[in-house]
Amino acid sequence: MSTLNSKIPPGPLAEKWSYYKEHAKLVNPANKRKLEVIVVGTGLAGASAAATLAELGYQVKAFCFQDSPRRAHSIAAQGGINAAKNYKNDGDSVYRLFYDTIKGGDFRAREGNVYRLADVSRNIIDQCVAQGVPFARDYGGLLDNRSFGGAQVSRTFYARGQTGQQLLLGAYGALERQVGLGNVKMYSRHEMLELVKIDGKARGIIAKNLVTGELERHFGHAVLLCTGGYGNVFFLSTNAMGSNVTAAWKAHKQGAYFGNPCYTQIHPTCIPVTGDYQSKLTLMSESLRNDGRVWVPKTKEDAKAIREGKKKPEDIKEEDRDYYLERKYPSFGNLCPRDIASRAAKEACDDGRGIVPSGFGVFLDFGDAIKRLGVEVVKARYGELFPMYQNITNEDPLKTPMKIYPAVHYTMGGLWVDYELMTSIPGCYALGEANFSDHGANRLGASALMQGLADGYFVIPYTIGNYLSSEIFTKSIPTDHPAFAEAENAVKERTQKLLSIKGKRTVDDFHKALGKIMWEYCGMARTAEGLTKARKMIQDLRKEFWSDVNVPGTINEFNPELDKAGRVADFIELGELMVVDALNRNESCGGHFRVEYQDQGEAKRDDENYRYVAAWEFKGVDADPVLHKEDLVYENIQLQVRSYK
Amino acid sequence: MKFNLKVWRQKNAKDQGKLVDYTIDNINADMSFLEMVDVLNDELVRKGEDPIAFDHDCREGICGMCSMYISGRAHGPQHAATTCQLYMRSFKDGDTIYVEPWRAKAFPVIKDLVTDRSAFDRIIAAGGFVSVNTGQAQDANALPVEKADAEKAMDAAACIGCGACVAACPNGAAMLFVSAKISQLALFPQGQPERNTRAINMVNQMDEEGFGNCTNIGACEAECPKEIKLTNIARMNRDYLAASLISE
Amino acid sequence: MTNSAIFKSSVGKKALMGVTGLFLITFLVIHCSINAMIFLNDGGETFKKWGSFMGTNPIIRTMEIVLVAGFLVHIVDGLLLWKQNRDARPVKYAMNSANANSTWYSRSMGLLGTLLLIFLVIHTAHFWIPNRMQQGLTHWHNEIDLYGKMLEVFQNPVIVAIYIFGCVSLFWHLLHGFKSAFQSLGLNHTKYNSAIGWAGTAFSIVVPAIFALMPVSIYLGWIK
Numbered sequence A: 001m002s003t004l005n006s007k008i009p010p011g012p013l014a015e016k017w018s019y020y021k022e023h024a025k026l027v028n029p030a031n032k033r034k035l036e037v038i039v040v041g042t043g044l045a046g047a048s049a050a051a052t053l054a055e056l057g058y059q060v061k062a063f064c065f066q067d068s069p070r071r072a073h074s075i076a077a078q079g080g081i082n083a084a085k086n087y088k089n090d091g092d093s094v095y096r097l098f099y100d101t102i103k104g105g106d107f108r109a110r111e112g113n114v115y116r117l118a119d120v121s122r123n124i125i126d127q128c129v130a131q132g133v134p135f136a137r138d139y140g141g142l143l144d145n146r147s148f149g150g151a152q153v154s155r156t157f158y159a160r161g162q163t164g165q166q167l168l169l170g171a172y173g174a175l176e177r178q179v180g181l182g183n184v185k186m187y188s189r190h191e192m193l194e195l196v197k198i199d200g201k202a203r204g205i206i207a208k209n210l211v212t213g214e215l216e217r218h219f220g221h222a223v224l225l226c227t228g229g230y231g232n233v234f235f236l237s238t239n240a241m242g243s244n245v246t247a248a249w250k251a252h253k254q255g256a257y258f259g260n261p262c263y264t265q266i267h268p269t270c271i272p273v274t275g276d277y278q279s280k281l282t283l284m285s286e287s288l289r290n291d292g293r294v295w296v297p298k299t300k301e302d303a304k305a306i307r308e309g310k311k312k313p314e315d316i317k318e319e320d321r322d323y324y325l326e327r328k329y330p331s332f333g334n335l336c337p338r339d340i341a342s343r344a345a346k347e348a349c350d351d352g353r354g355i356v357p358s359g360f361g362v363f364l365d366f367g368d369a370i371k372r373l374g375v376e377v378v379k380a381r382y383g384e385l386f387p388m389y390q391n392i393t394n395e396d397p398l399k400t401p402m403k404i405y406p407a408v409h410y411t412m413g414g415l416w417v418d419y420e421l422m423t424s425i426p427g428c429y430a431l432g433e434a435n436f437s438d439h440g441a442n443r444l445g446a447s448a449l450m451q452g453l454a455d456g457y458f459v460i461p462y463t464i465g466n467y468l469s470s471e472i473f474t475k476s477i478p479t480d481h482p483a484f485a486e487a488e489n490a491v492k493e494r495t496q497k498l499l500s501i502k503g504k505r506t507v508d509d510f511h512k513a514l515g516k517i518m519w520e521y522c523g524m525a526r527t528a529e530g531l532t533k534a535r536k537m538i539q540d541l542r543k544e545f546w547s548d549v550n551v552p553g554t555i556n557e558f559n560p561e562l563d564k565a566g567r568v569a570d571f572i573e574l575g576e577l578m579v580v581d582a583l584n585r586n587e588s589c590g591g592h593f594r595v596e597y598q599d600q601g602e603a604k605r606d607d608e609n610y611r612y613v614a615a616w617e618f619k620g621v622d623a624d625p626v627l628h629k630e631d632l633v634y635e636n637i638q639l640q641v642r643s644y645k
Numbered sequence B: 001m002k003f004n005l006k007v008w009r010q011k012n013a014k015d016q017g018k019l020v021d022y023t024i025d026n027i028n029a030d031m032s033f034l035e036m037v038d039v040l041n042d043e044l045v046r047k048g049e050d051p052i053a054f055d056h057d058c059r060e061g062i063c064g065m066c067s068m069y070i071s072g073r074a075h076g077p078q079h080a081a082t083t084c085q086l087y088m089r090s091f092k093d094g095d096t097i098y099v100e101p102w103r104a105k106a107f108p109v110i111k112d113l114v115t116d117r118s119a120f121d122r123i124i125a126a127g128g129f130v131s132v133n134t135g136q137a138q139d140a141n142a143l144p145v146e147k148a149d150a151e152k153a154m155d156a157a158a159c160i161g162c163g164a165c166v167a168a169c170p171n172g173a174a175m176l177f178v179s180a181k182i183s184q185l186a187l188f189p190q191g192q193p194e195r196n197t198r199a200i201n202m203v204n205q206m207d208e209e210g211f212g213n214c215t216n217i218g219a220c221e222a223e224c225p226k227e228i229k230l231t232n233i234a235r236m237n238r239d240y241l242a243a244s245l246i247s248e
Numbered sequence C: 001m002t003n004s005a006i007f008k009s010s011v012g013k014k015a016l017m018g019v020t021g022l023f024l025i026t027f028l029v030i031h032c033s034i035n036a037m038i039f040l041n042d043g044g045e046t047f048k049k050w051g052s053f054m055g056t057n058p059i060i061r062t063m064e065i066v067l068v069a070g071f072l073v074h075i076v077d078g079l080l081l082w083k084q085n086r087d088a089r090p091v092k093y094a095m096n097s098a099n100a101n102s103t104w105y106s107r108s109m110g111l112l113g114t115l116l117l118i119f120l121v122i123h124t125a126h127f128w129i130p131n132r133m134q135q136g137l138t139h140w141h142n143e144i145d146l147y148g149k150m151l152e153v154f155q156n157p158v159i160v161a162i163y164i165f166g167c168v169s170l171f172w173h174l175l176h177g178f179k180s181a182f183q184s185l186g187l188n189h190t191k192y193n194s195a196i197g198w199a200g201t202a203f204s205i206v207v208p209a210i211f212a213l214m215p216v217s218i219y220l221g222w223i224k
């Protein structure tokens, strides 16, 4: 075990970033043209990075597995993006955004990174507006803000319920502009399947052309992984169907440490699972909790009657309802943080009081809001959300309460990176949700978009220069170098193996089985016993997968089942690491709740022993991973117990 | 529920392709259309047949990836919904359902129901942006925008680039898509400096890609899952004509 | 960009359709108003007066050349659009429920236009061509008796039917074309759209109806 160097610059918190920028090495324009950068992923992080690096003069190659960079999963973010603009004059500041993010993350994030994030958040809004992102405005024509996720200030910028879409389209426009100018070469429908290392440094990737099945070798002086989160390890999540861990996992296997893999965010307001056929879960915006009241019946009998359709929610009298969030957390009530609201829903359902046939669902009731404000006001407030819910469930939330249940939404864990966003492999960077950096053990609403764009627009353009300045004498390495051949062969062998098994179970079968294990034992509540059991189950599942999976088709064609199989294989390996990490962390913090470590139902952190980032080193599929700790140093804030009672 | 499906199967771009019949049973009315296809694919894989290839990703109506021409309509019979947001309750038990890919010269078929829509990316690359490098922006509130304009711009910006407009248009025209981007930027002060060149470059690229010409039929507007309006096309026409007739 | 490049572009071509379309609409107004003089039932006196003014006035005769050019451009441009649009979808849908999203006549402007073209040939063969042939280049006042010719031609029920059919085609063509011209030229404004739509519908009904009434009235002997 070693300690990790996070390379946080010296000096007072507020000046660290300026200090860094002033001292980082630069690359002159003529040299930039000779340097090639590979950007994998074109979500907010990838698109903004690729565009900005190309603007600076680097030769960029960008990759995404969708048919267009515009379709990255960032497009689905609804709520908004935080920025410490203080346009509302309500007392916001860079420091406050920094503090809220650290506290929201349950004191498991780095001070230096988070402060930088809060600081550049303001530039992000300027940049996006200049690109023509249609943020909501007030009647004076100035930008509007709302309060989001229980924040005490209004610092969230939004574009209706489509903020992620609009931000991504802004970045996509910037990216396409560089494509048009010839500075970025875009590879859509390409999937990165291996990282190529030469002399210990990241020097390229093996990517598969998903249309033809061909494997391609690409060289880069540096490789940026902006490949998003791994929530799909749970099979059902609010992530897009294609979201995966493959790129990050390949880097991990090549030596990049994986940070805090067990930190997952489970969002409390999603549409419950209704059947086995279900392919994904849909998020209903958190803002619904502003007016909706969460409840289940007080008695199991009533709950059973509702599940069986013998009673309707209206039949349950006011005094027979348990508004459990209001009961448990009188001061925050329905607006308590995501992890807490999710866990409370699970408790109620585990208690046998769930109200959907599967048993896993609670009511989100707008009855009182409608009485108080009238149907029209409520309808206007949640404009697109109600019709969306009705379309999916065929029930009108204005007439009968919504049914919701928590679902996996975001992964705070990811590739370990230092202050420069470099992983433990020199020249390999991770940006956006793919890295572990800024959200600690729990992410605040509207902060992921901020982080993705901060990384891409404002951090990497500076930090990459510090590395590339020493690479200006490295000529492009021809891709017939043995390291490329070896990497390509490894991919080929693995693919052939997948195709040759011709077993009985489909890829989705395995994915669902993995999801069940993860959700059951590594979801909202975790125990040492359960995790130990889960690890064994996952190991067995992996063996079964490699002996009984049925992947149709061939390698030389458009073959989505094959692509899926590769991703599921990686998810299985990742799942085991998550379990190992969760087992190691003998405390409860943020999204990681260990049943053994609680104080009357509330998470109990152990700052003494676990105030560190767990960065795991890969040692082989069948070997135990090795833990490296990065101590979290708090020089500017006092650690506290999060309380929302 | 039970359905008879007639699905377009085409091995690759060069293959002729044909409609193939499938029957599928035990379909739940609350399934989405894509989940129904998942179930069918699961059966096909188990039988050792090639599953149906189709594009999809977010499955919540925002990424624009899903794209099926269902029973003669782009994204199927439901108004203002993408294929992934179409539920089986929109069909009657026993229905025969046709499933075809988008059909347009500019969207060649890759496999089965998957088409190549990269023409849209090239149109955006021709001018669908504001030329501002990172770091060049002034304060976000330095340029106020009238709320009504901001709302109209947002209406246009809601386009998900799915291509249903092209698929539904009898002329295979892409004007709704192109005009949505031109309109969004034309409504903002930030978009003014490049307003003329943008309109000309994007229209020229659109023509180069082999899309058809608009004859104001309106099928695009009727089938657009995001309800993008024809007024955007008028605005584009105006901008393009003004740009090419007046500018030097 | 050069102005000729505009008309090679998609937007330019449809603008050209719009401009020529609106121009032809103004022609319809004049043509229809003058011919409607026959309903005065004064033995064609008023009609002849206006008719011969139109046939002999040098300014009008010059405009006539522009009119013919307008027709030609509208037709050629239309055919070009039709061909390119057909090429834009090489493989047709096996199942297409187009009626669910658009009207049949908006989709059939090429067909309606072709019908109108055929009608135009028949119609000009009846009146305009014989007249101009007799006038030649120099004898402008040597016109044929158009009124008499009308009374004669419209005794044939087949011809009357053809004319009615032509007017019906014109109705559908205008019903889409009128509004469409404004849209193509970018003249679209939420405040005025309904007025344009209303005017378009009214125009498409009134003008073809008046035209159709002419052969019918003559055939039925209402006009002598």
Ligand SMILES: Cc1cc2nc3c(=O)[nH]c(=O)nc-3n(C[C@H](O)[C@H](O)[C@H](O)COP(=O)(O)OP(=O)(O)OC[C@H]3O[C@@H](n4cnc5c(N)ncnc54)[C@H](O)[C@@H]3O)c2cc1C
Pocket (backbone or CB within 6 Å): A040, A041, A042, A043, A044, A045, A046, A063, A064, A065, A066, A069, A071, A072, A073, A074, A075, A076, A077, A078, A079, A080, A081, A163, A164, A190, A191, A192, A193, A226, A227, A228, A229, A238, A239, A240, A243, A244, A246, A247, A283, A409, A410, A431, A432, A433, A434, A445, A446, A447, A448, A449, A450, A452
């Ligand atoms: C439903 C939903 C709502 C959300 N709402 C909010 C919100 O309101 N506010 C907020 O701040 N955050 C929100 N989030 C979180 C936020 O959207 C994401 O964390 C963020 O957008 C991630 O951006 P990214 O650039 O890191 O990755 P992504 O946008 O996921 O992009 C990943 C990219 O990597 C590519 N890729 C992946 N693997 C490979 C591979 N192997 N080879 C090649 N390319 C690959 C993909 O093609 C894609 O381009 C939401 C998330 C969800 C799921």
Ligand code: SF4
Pocket (backbone or CB within 6 Å): B158, B159, B160, B161, B162, B163, B164, B165, B166, B176, B177, B180, B220, B223, B224, B225, B226, B227, B228
């Ligand atoms: S305009 Fe509508 S139909 Fe066309 S691409 Fe955009 S969202 Fe799809």
Ligand code: FES
Pocket (backbone or CB within 6 Å): B055, B056, B057, B058, B059, B060, B061, B062, B063, B064, B065, B066, B082, B083, B084, B085
């Ligand atoms: S799958 Fe994303 S819009 Fe349908």
